Amino acid sequence: MHHFTRTALIAATLALPLAAQAAAPKPVYIHMNGANMFLENPVAVRPGQAVVFVNEDTGGHTIIGYSAATGKTSTSFDGAVAGTKGAADGVHTYTVRFKHQGIVHYYCSVHAILAQEPGGRTVAKVRPGVDGFGDPMAGTIIVTNDAKLLADNPKTTAEKVLPGYFGG
Numbered sequence: 760m761h762h763f764t765r766t767a768l769i770a771a772t773l774a775l776p777l778a779a780q781a782a783a784p785k786p787v788y789i790h791m792n793g794a795n796m797f798l799e800n801p802v803a804v805r806p807g808q809a810v811v812f813v814n815e816d817t818g819g820h821t822i823i824g825y826s827a828a829t830g831k832t833s834t835s836f837d838g839a840v841a842g843t844k845g846a847a848d849g850v851h852t853y854t855v856r857f858k859h860q861g862i863v864h865y866y867c868s869v870h871a872i873l874a875q876e877p878g879g880r881t882v883a884k885v886r887p888g889v890d891g892f893g894d895p896m897a898g899t900i901i902v903t904n905d906a907k908l909l910a911d912n913p914k915t916t917a918e919k920v921l922p923g924y925f926g927g
């Protein structure tokens with residue numbers, strides 16, 4: 760009896776950290792790779808799940824949250840990532856987590872600007888003179904517990920470094 764209780768106690772103690780580890784979701788990675796864009800956009804994450812921005816571009820970028828309703832930029836979601844010389848040089852990253860479900864907008868202030876639309880809503884626009892694929896360097900994060908949305912992320916969001924994506 761005594762032996763059983765002790766074994767059960769040890770098993771329960773050991774099981775706790777393992778269960779906690781399994782419950783913590785892997786980060787969602789968003790890559791920058793030379794086209795002055797965020798490669799994966801939009802992405803969905805759970806509240807508390809890490810979003811890791813990975814710069815595989817030679818140039819630096821910023822990652823700044825903003826409110827579409829007020830146009831105000833965030834003080835807590837305000838990152839910058841230096842460029843890289845290539846795969847051998849490593850990558851700079853910026854990690855952010857969100858507590859509450861909702862829609863989060865962000866942009867790169869180097870390659871995009873914020874502008875108020877006639878209706879009052881603030882949107883990111885291409886910074887004049889910046890090269891890219893036409894879309895402003897900006898993105899959206901959906902913070903949600905919706906399993907369907909969470910399963911819909913591009914496959915590349917599962918990998919920290921995309922070997923073929925260095926450039927810029």
Ligand SMILES: [Cu+2]
Nearest residue numbers: 820867869870
């Ligand atoms: Cu940028």
